[in-house]
Amino acid sequence: MLVLITYDVNTETAVGKTRLRKVAKQCVNYGQRVQNSVFECNMDAAKCRQVKAILEGIIDKDKDSLRFYYLGEHYKNKVEHIGAKPGFDVTEPLIF
Amino acid sequence: MLVLITYDVNTETAVGKTRLRKVAKQCVNYGQRVQNSVFECNMDAAKCRQVKAILEGIIDKDKDSLRFYYLGEHYKNKVEHIGAKPGFDVTEPLIF
Numbered sequence: 001m002l003v004l005i006t007y008d009v010n011t012e013t014a015v016g017k018t019r020l021r022k023v024a025k026q027c028v029n030y031g032q033r034v035q036n037s038v039f040e041c042n043m044d045a046a047k048c049r050q051v052k053a054i055l056e057g058i059i060d061k062d063k064d065s066l067r068f069y070y071l072g073e074h075y076k077n078k079v080e081h082i083g084a085k086p087g088f089d090v091t092e093p094l095i096f
Numbered sequence: 097m098l099v100l101i102t103y104d105v106n107t108e109t110a111v112g113k114t115r116l117r118k119v120a121k122q123c124v125n126y127g128q129r130v131q132n133s134v135f136e137c138n139m140d141a142a143k144c145r146q147v148k149a150i151l152e153g154i155i156d157k158d159k160d161s162l163r164f165y166y167l168g169e170h171y172k173n174k175v176e177h178i179g180a181k182p183g184f185d186v187t188e189p190l191i192f
Contacts, residue, residue, distance in 0.1 A: 004165060006102065008131040008181070035104040035161060037133065056178055065131060065179035069100060069165060078168075082152055083161035085104070 003048050004069035005031070005039045009059065022058045023066075026051065035085070099144050100165035101127070101135045105155065118154045119162075122147065131181070 005027055009020040027033070030051045031041025041051065048068075055066055071078055101123055105116040123129070126147045127137025137147065144164075151162055167174055 004100075006131055006134045008134075010180075034163060035102055035133070037131070038102045038104075038163065052178070059179050061179040063180055065177065065181050067130060067134065067178075068176040069167065070174045070176075071165065071167075072174075078166045080164040080166075081161065082148070082163075083155055083157040084106075084159055085161050 001044070001073055002071040002075040003041045003043060004071060005041060006067045007037050008065045010063040016063065019058055019060060019064060023055055026054050026058065097140070097169055098167040098171040099137045099139060100167060101137060102163045103133050104161045106159040112159065115154055115156060115160060119151055122150050122154065
């Protein structure tokens with residue numbers, strides 16, 4: 001299923017900037033960055049629980065937020081992109 | 097239907113910062129800000145076309161991006177929030 005992860009991390013302090021880096025670094029392991037704070041992750045429920053637990057352990061819940069949007073299996077016509085940096089199809093392997 | 101609008105605006109220049117302000121200002125007219133660059137808009141297809149056209153007119157398509165996620169009518173169990181600044185229920189009127 002496609003899970004959209006969006007986050008806001010308060011970067012007013014150095015520790016906030018560190019949290020932001022850590023959140024982004026983890027998200028990269030689970031999906032495709034489509035915008036600065038938006039990741040599309042094609043994963044099953046177990047992986048989703050895993051990344052959720054990891055991210056919850058990183059953020060400061062009084063200052064930062066995470067949102068998860070569950071787009072299901074049939075998401076191709078539910079997503080539209082306009083402008084720079086179009087997202088990659090996360091179901092297609094990257095060929096190098 | 098619930099439409100999620102996410103955006104990345106390149107703010108390296110003063111005109112970029114102006115674009116960002118304009119995009120946010122327009123989104124506020126159509127929905128609820130749930131994170132810094134994430135809005136949830138409960139609107140019909142006509143309103144959606146309208147805001148899309150307005151935002152397309154503001155952004156620089158070489159530098160900025162917009163993404164629209166169509167979450168349909170039954171979205172309550174498709175969204176999960178963790179941490180600060182929880183979103184408001186966009187279907188409930190605000191009582192002052």
